[in-house]
Amino acid sequence: MGWAFTEKFTRAASGAAQVIRVSRRIILPYLLSVPLAIGQEAHPQPPPPPPNARTVKCSNRSIPQFTDITEQSCIKFIHVSASDNRYVVESMSGGVVLIDYDRDGYPDIYFTNAPTVDMAIKGQTARSALYHNNHDGTFTDVTDKAGLATPGFAMGGAVGDYNNDGWPDLYITCLGGNKLFRNNGDGTFTDVTTQAGVGDGRWSTGAAFGDYDGDGYLDLMVTNYVDFHLDDLPAFGSAPNCKYRGIDVQCGPRGLKGAGDALYHNNGDGTFTDISKSSGVDDPNGYYGMSVIFSDLNNTGRPDIYVANDSTPKFLYKNLGHGKFQEIGLESGTAMSEDGSEQASMGLAVGDYLHNGRPSLVATNFSDEYSNLYRNDGNWSFTDVSYKSGVALPSLSYVKWGTAFFDADNDGWLDLIVVGGHVYPQVDKLPSGARYKEPKVLEMNQKDGTFCDASEQAGPALRIPRVSRGLAVADLFNDGNVDVVVEDLAGEAMILRNNGVAGHHWVSFELEGTKSNRLAIGARLKMVAGGVIQTEEIHSGGSYLSQSDLRVHFGLNTTTKIDSIEIRWPSGKIETLKNLDADKFYSVLEGQGIVPAEKIRPAAPAKPAH
Numbered sequence: 001m002g003w004a005f006t007e008k009f010t011r012a013a014s015g016a017a018q019v020i021r022v023s024r025r026i027i028l029p030y031l032l033s034v035p036l037a038i039g040q041e042a043h044p045q046p047p048p049p050p051p052n053a054r055t056v057k058c059s060n061r062s063i064p065q066f067t068d069i070t071e072q073s074c075i076k077f078i079h080v081s082a083s084d085n086r087y088v089v090e091s092m093s094g095g096v097v098l099i100d101y102d103r104d105g106y107p108d109i110y111f112t113n114a115p116t117v118d119m120a121i122k123g124q125t126a127r128s129a130l131y132h133n134n135h136d137g138t139f140t141d142v143t144d145k146a147g148l149a150t151p152g153f154a155m156g157g158a159v160g161d162y163n164n165d166g167w168p169d170l171y172i173t174c175l176g177g178n179k180l181f182r183n184n185g186d187g188t189f190t191d192v193t194t195q196a197g198v199g200d201g202r203w204s205t206g207a208a209f210g211d212y213d214g215d216g217y218l219d220l221m222v223t224n225y226v227d228f229h230l231d232d233l234p235a236f237g238s239a240p241n242c243k244y245r246g247i248d249v250q251c252g253p254r255g256l257k258g259a260g261d262a263l264y265h266n267n268g269d270g271t272f273t274d275i276s277k278s279s280g281v282d283d284p285n286g287y288y289g290m291s292v293i294f295s296d297l298n299n300t301g302r303p304d305i306y307v308a309n310d311s312t313p314k315f316l317y318k319n320l321g322h323g324k325f326q327e328i329g330l331e332s333g334t335a336m337s338e339d340g341s342e343q344a345s346m347g348l349a350v351g352d353y354l355h356n357g358r359p360s361l362v363a364t365n366f367s368d369e370y371s372n373l374y375r376n377d378g379n380w381s382f383t384d385v386s387y388k389s390g391v392a393l394p395s396l397s398y399v400k401w402g403t404a405f406f407d408a409d410n411d412g413w414l415d416l417i418v419v420g421g422h423v424y425p426q427v428d429k430l431p432s433g434a435r436y437k438e439p440k441v442l443e444m445n446q447k448d449g450t451f452c453d454a455s456e457q458a459g460p461a462l463r464i465p466r467v468s469r470g471l472a473v474a475d476l477f478n479d480g481n482v483d484v485v486v487e488d489l490a491g492e493a494m495i496l497r498n499n500g501v502a503g504h505h506w507v508s509f510e511l512e513g514t515k516s517n518r519l520a521i522g523a524r525l526k527m528v529a530g531g532v533i534q535t536e537e538i539h540s541g542g543s544y545l546s547q548s549d550l551r552v553h554f555g556l557n558t559t560t561k562i563d564s565i566e567i568r569w570p571s572g573k574i575e576t577l578k579n580l581d582a583d584k585f586y587s588v589l590e591g592q593g594i595v596p597a598e599k600i601r602p603a604a605p606a607k608p609a610h
């Protein structure tokens with residue numbers, strides 16, 4: 001993708017002195033890569049890890065056990081998959097969306113599904129599924145009543161209350177037309193895509209809600225992948241871009257035309273306006289967009305946007321206000337690998353893993369391309385600490401997708417999980433290297449900016465090789481431990497119950513905005529407890545095409561008291577709560593502090609008149 005880089009480089013070089021410093025670092029690899037880019041394989045071999053890179057296994061600490069409870073949970077979801085993934089569109093689906101659609105305080109689960117190309121050409125669909133959380137470790141399939149079985153050739157989704165009625169709505173990305181489903185509050189959803197004007201129609205992948213202009217209504221960012229049409233299919237193995245280590249594979253994304261991205265402004269009346277171009281996030285060069293997340297990366301109260309692009313540089317959009325964004329991926333150090341290579345980025349995580357009050361960024365990448373941990377040093381400067389922190393090496397050989405920062409052991413420091421699974425089933429024919437099915441990796445925060453690898457100490461379920469894609473986290477059973485939900489492209493979905501670490505405390509907050517958007521997406525929480533300050537933000541989107549719980553969970557280690565928690569609402573209002581007990585779920589209403597849970601939940605809709 002030399003062309004893509006040229007444009008990026010030109011833009012960067014015309015900037016400030018700081019930009020030139022960054023550029024110099026990448027001139028050399030860029031020049032070297034130009035001749036290779038012509039006729040290169042789908043995924044050129046990236047440079048090996050630095051000689052001092054090493055994996056530190058966790059020791060002298062309790063590692064929480066993750067138990068596969070899928071069978072007992074009565075979740076029987078299996079994603080449709082092709083046996084040989086002859087087309088790139090058959091390799092990418094499988095987003096997990098956690099949505100407490102009935103607002104009973106327990107997260108429910110939506111799994112996206114997509115047909116094979118053969119099925120789609122014949123007009124056949126694949127059934128996505130909504131599972132209601134029964135509070136007792138089991139779930140009930142409520143898809144048909146909800147009306148969410150066949151949104152389309154579905155990829156992933158995001159949750160937001162776009163009309164501020166208190167019922168979380170569902171946006172589903174698809175190939176050839178996305179869907180916005182309004183939650184009616186009675187277990188049913190209505191497809192409002194057309195009146196809302198958010199269908200897009202391209203091959204959409206990532207989606208995230210965020211109120212970028214602070215007007216109290218959630219706007220919507222959508223990333224698009226490849227300009228792909230079922231009636232014009234690229235032939236399997238037909239070009240250099242359709243080869244991997246010498247074997248024939250699906251074509252793409254390299255060699256295929258990319259698709260731009262979209263930002264929709266919420267007009268507050270149930271409609272949206274496409275402001276992609278005027279806001280500067282339309283991606284005119286068509287990078288291969290995957291996941292997207294809103295996060296206020298410089299603590300100004302204005303959410304910025306980070307986009308993972310496959311095989312092209314990632315975008316960091318700084319929110320300038322007045323509906324304008326500036327793309328500063330390269331200048332900020334968050335676009336590429338440390339050596340200046342484009343990476344095939346799939347998933348994203350955001351978290352204050354260092355307790356420095358700033359959200360740092362993780363991007364998951366292809367096999368042999370390390371996952372990036374970009375440490376947020378403030379002032380739009382990020383440092384790639386991927387190898388130094390111990391994050392990169394344990395998952396290096398896998399194709400990495402869904403990911404999340406979450407406090408797995410409730411010690412007050414964010415840990416990191418990532419799921420793997422190759423795109424090409426054909427790699428199993430190769431004598432060595434990556435396999436189609438790959439395990440998961442769990443890395444525990446060592447409180448000093450580094451992580452240790454706990455993948456082999458957290459129970460056997462994590463190490464079973466699978467073809468995973470989406471991942472979302474939530475305390476599914478309200479026991480104080482954050483669980484993990486994974487969707488596989490090929491095979492069954494997986495519920496991993498976190499058994500926690502004894503003696504470690506926690507606290508959880510569910511927020512409702514009044515002036516702010518009602519689900520308080522974008523709210524920032526700063527907690528002082530046990531001598532440390534933790535910060536969190538409420539996010540829509542992220543991971544790989546997935547949505548985690550909107551409640552904010554903090555681990556507290558052995559502390560049982562919270563000194564203070566400061567909430568910066570998306571409206572800009574600051575609210576501080578003091579002296580709270582641990583091991584509780586708190587409901588907070590903007591401007592009124594802690595309230596009973598019923599007070600932040602919407603009333604059931606009136607039964608329609610007969």
Ligand SMILES: [Ca+2]
Nearest residue numbers: 100104106108
């Ligand atoms: Ca629920």
Ligand SMILES: [Ca+2]
Nearest residue numbers: 211215217219
């Ligand atoms: Ca807005």
Ligand SMILES: [Ca+2]
Nearest residue numbers: 407409411413
């Ligand atoms: Ca931890």
